[in-house]
Amino acid sequence: MLKHLNTILFFLIAITALVIFQKTFKGYNHKDMKEQNYNQLTSEEKYILIDKGTEQPFTGKYNKHDEAGFYSCKQCNSLLYTSDSKFSSGCGWPSFDDEIPGKVRKETDSDGRRTEILCQTCGGHLGHVFVGEGFTPKNTRHCVNSLSLQFIKKENLETAIFASGCFWGTEYWLKKGKGVISTSVGYTGGQTVKPTYDEVCTGQTGHAEAVKVVFDRSKTTFEDLAKLYFETHDPTHVNRQGPDVGTQYRSEVFYTTPQQKEVTEKLIKTLEEQGLKVATQITEEAVFYDGEEYHQDYYNKTKNSPYCHIYKKKF
Numbered sequence: 001m002l003k004h005l006n007t008i009l010f011f012l013i014a015i016t017a018l019v020i021f022q023k024t025f026k027g028y029n030h031k032d033m034k035e036q037n038y039n040q041l042t043s044e045e046k047y048i049l050i051d052k053g054t055e056q057p058f059t060g061k062y063n064k065h066d067e068a069g070f071y072s073c074k075q076c077n078s079l080l081y082t083s084d085s086k087f088s089s090g091c092g093w094p095s096f097d098d099e100i101p102g103k104v105r106k107e108t109d110s111d112g113r114r115t116e117i118l119c120q121t122c123g124g125h126l127g128h129v130f131v132g133e134g135f136t137p138k139n140t141r142h143c144v145n146s147l148s149l150q151f152i153k154k155e156n157l158e159t160a161i162f163a164s165g166c167f168w169g170t171e172y173w174l175k176k177g178k179g180v181i182s183t184s185v186g187y188t189g190g191q192t193v194k195p196t197y198d199e200v201c202t203g204q205t206g207h208a209e210a211v212k213v214v215f216d217r218s219k220t221t222f223e224d225l226a227k228l229y230f231e232t233h234d235p236t237h238v239n240r241q242g243p244d245v246g247t248q249y250r251s252e253v254f255y256t257t258p259q260q261k262e263v264t265e266k267l268i269k270t271l272e273e274q275g276l277k278v279a280t281q282i283t284e285e286a287v288f289y290d291g292e293e294y295h296q297d298y299y300n301k302t303k304n305s306p307y308c309h310i311y312k313k314k315f
């Protein structure tokens with residue numbers, strides 16, 4: 001009897017562990033995508049990105065499109081390809097001989113023969129990749145559905161860098177901003193070259209935990225993102241945000257253009273007129289060191305929400 005009890009106990013533990021594992025590592029399903037504020041898709045786009053369909057050849061709007069710029073995921077806005085890698089293959093679909101590093105995932109297709117390509121960020125279906133056809137020196141053709149893509153003109157891309165305490169929370173909110181193409185957490189404003197998280201935690205590197213935001217100027221403005229930044233942390237705190245204390249948790253805008261500096265000054269003035277004693281520093285951008293992978297997109301990965309960044313309307 002004891003032996004049977006042990007067996008039953010073993011299976012109960014195994015099943016519980018499996019359920020917990022699946023809940024934690026289930027990956028992004030479509031419901032998660034909606035929760036992450038992804039773009040609303042048309043039924044045609046859903047057919048491609050979610051149901052892994054294929055558009056008719058020679059029908060897509062980017063098949064014959066050669067403007068300079070970037071192609072991003074229609075669902076999550078993540079940058080996937082540059083126009084430099086685009087070439088004319090005559091196959092009827094947009095063709096690229098390389099992806100932006102780390103942005104495209106490759107898997108064996110359900111047909112067991114071809115290699116499917118998916119957006120690394122949201123898992124949306126893009127098309128297939130073929131090698132050995134000899135079109136370009138890279139000998140690779142990413143055959144992508146136009147409906148999986150959106151084009152961004154080179155001159156419409158802009159970068160902004162914000163620090164407001166723990167970078168997990170700063171990124172959580174800025175990622176939700178309309179027109180945001182990518183976010184990455186990292187360290188900037190200090191003197192240590194290629195700092196690690198542990199080094200930054202000592203407060204001796206001079207760096208702030210910060211978030212680099214790349215956005216599409218045709219869809220949003222720096223001002224809108226800066227408002228979101230000020231409304232999701234307490235800019236009156238000096239070298240502190242919530243329970244996190246230290247110079248690495250200071251409030252600081254690292255402007256990348258003179259216009260960003262002007263806009264930030266204007267917004268701080270507005271907050272000061274509301275009686276707030278704003279501690280946010282305004283500094284020209286410096287080298288931005290990407291943070292460790294496990295810090296990137298932390299709250300989406302862990303399905304949690306920030307403990308010290310709460311939205312409060314101020315403008």
Ligand SMILES: [Zn+2]
Binds near residue numbers: 076122123
């Ligand atoms: Zn995507």
